[in-house]
Amino acid sequence: MRCLLVLPLLLAAALAAVPPLLGPTLPPGTELRLLSADLRTLHGAWRVEGRRLLPLSPPLAPKAGQEVQLLLVLPGEKPRAFPGMAERGDVFLPWEKEQVSLLRLLKEVYGLAPPERLWP
Incomplete structure (x- = not known):
C-alpha cells in the first residue's frame, strides 16, 4: 500500500526535475527555429x-555535436536565443551542470506532442 502512495510522489519529483527553461508556457503560434551558431543556416522551424x-520547413540536419542556437519566438514578444548542442535528432540545452533534451522539455514540461526526432 505504501508503494502506491510513494509512486506518484516519485513521478512528480522526476517531472519536476525538468525545468521550464523556455518560459512558463508555449502558447499556440509560438515558433521555434534552430539555427547554426553563427545564425547563417536555418536547420529547421x-x-x-x-x-x-508542426514543421514550417523541411529540416536540414546539423552535424552531431554541432553548436546551435534555438530561437524562441512567442506571439507578441521579442525573440529569445538559447545556445544548444545538436545530437541525434534532438537539441540539448545547458541547464546548471547538465544538458536537457529539447524534445523532453516539449513533452514533459509543456505537454506538446513533438515528432520523435527534429531531423532524420
Whole structure:
C-alpha cells in the first residue's frame, strides 16, 4: 500500500526535475527555429499549434555535436536565443551542470506532442 502512495510522489519529483527553461508556457503560434551558431543556416522551424509542434520547413540536419542556437519566438514578444548542442535528432540545452533534451522539455514540461526526432 505504501508503494502506491510513494509512486506518484516519485513521478512528480522526476517531472519536476525538468525545468521550464523556455518560459512558463508555449502558447499556440509560438515558433521555434534552430539555427547554426553563427545564425547563417536555418536547420529547421516549427510552430506550436494546439498541443502539436508542426514543421514550417523541411529540416536540414546539423552535424552531431554541432553548436546551435534555438530561437524562441512567442506571439507578441521579442525573440529569445538559447545556445544548444545538436545530437541525434534532438537539441540539448545547458541547464546548471547538465544538458536537457529539447524534445523532453516539449513533452514533459509543456505537454506538446513533438515528432520523435527534429531531423532524420
